[in-house]
Amino acid sequence: MTGLEMAATAGIWTLEILAIAVTVALSVAYITYAERRVIGWIQVRKGCNRVGPAGLLQPLADGLKLVLKETIIPTTANKFLFIAAPIMSLTPALVAFAVVPFGETSLFGIWDGPHVMAIANLNVGLLYIMAISSLSIYGILMAGWSSNSKYPFIGAIRSTCQMISYEISMGFGLVTVMMLAGSLNLADIVHAQAGGIQHWYMIPLFPMLLVYFISGCAETARTPFDLVETEELVSGYYTEYSGMWFATFSLAEYGAMILISLMTSILFLGGWYAPIPALDFIPGTFWLLGKTAFLIFVFIWFRATFPRYRYDQMMRLGWKVFLPWALAWIAVVGIFIYTPGLDSIINFWMPWR
């Protein structure tokens, strides 16, 4: 490879990364806007409507306000880790997008076959997502510890317990997807669901869809699992944060929310395929982003609907309800795959077999 080719590859990679990172940051800004408007609509009030037409400039105004605010660093804090913690929680949320396939394109017929639109089409994509999203715990732990104050410390421990608990049932939920798709490659998982809504994994794996999505809700600390950051618990691990560093945590949280929605659409809702094959003339990316947008709406809907869980109830849900469900469903799928007679039923969802 010559130097020029290497430079060209590096340039393309940079563009790809920017295309995803900038889009995620912008979507986060406008999801906060959508959240306020949707919750306003549900609660029969207006929501933000003053800045710009229909309040559309509100996220920019909020961003500006947060940048201009003073960043307070407590004198007893461990300064390096205090500043590094928001970055450590934001980085995994963005890095995980590297393997997400956003659709297939042949670039208007310039390329021979369809190419998967992902920065890296990894063989172990699903494991990569799990590995990277488990790293966001460190940002929280570091934020709580380095603040050198009681409330963030307890809040960090509380939210870490929550994330570890729900990660387990989430991982076991994904095992059933791997069993049906026979691959860890996200594009292959989507390909295995081709051919209309009856092929999507939400049909055979409906309980796992619920487990995955609700666990995702707990992972990203959204209502009804947001006791990580409630006011009555003094905002959990980021009590001491202010200004832009505080906003970085929210950025990471909303980024993780987009990721969970994307992954749910890819793993259970047929990814970039249309529900009816006749509708496939609409580009797949629109389908994928449409499903994702709907799931984000569901997140917001949850927030407007459900009261907060109590801590012990939340732990009970994770360990005593979701984990047995997921383990039982792995056994059910396994029995279906290997029992003669029953395997003809499950083979409908395993086209590669």
Add this chain to the structure above:
Amino acid sequence: MLETAFFNLFAGLSILSGMGVVLARNTMHSVMFLIFCFFNAAGLFFMLDAEFIGIIMILIYVGAVMVLFMFVVMMLEVNQAKLREGFLQYLPLGGLIAVILIIEFIAAAQSGVFTEGVKATAVHISQQVNNTAEIGQVLYTRYLLGFEIAAIILLVALVGAVVLTLRTRKDAKYQNIAAQVHVRKEDRMRKVRM
């Protein structure tokens, strides 16, 4: 060329962070250095085409084991200065081991095993070869017995840990959620004829 550069980067950073684990004054910093060290080790695995092990390294060690490590370290009040008292009395023994290890490393590197033959010239396997599927296939057929034995040992350890720490406190209030959900109107209310 690029590969050598990346190898040097990962190897150098893992050695530096390994030193950081030992030398850092703050226990939390040591833990962070150890996490960084694991990351670089995972990077080295990726360069050996062992992407499955690399990812599992991050998932298990960084994502799970080190979180528990950090949990424990966070809650301990470790007085580093006290720990370091009499630290130097171990220097002769530790230094001896380090010197022997370095001599062995150099001798191994000089012996020619790594410079020629299959290992030195091994090309990367193609991207089509799926490491994960291959590992799964041998693990669940050829090495099934060993795999199952390991799984049972881990299960026993897990149950043992739970049994050792499980204690029911008499004074704590417990809720029976199923009983709460199944409660009927008749259980709570009583008609009284006046």
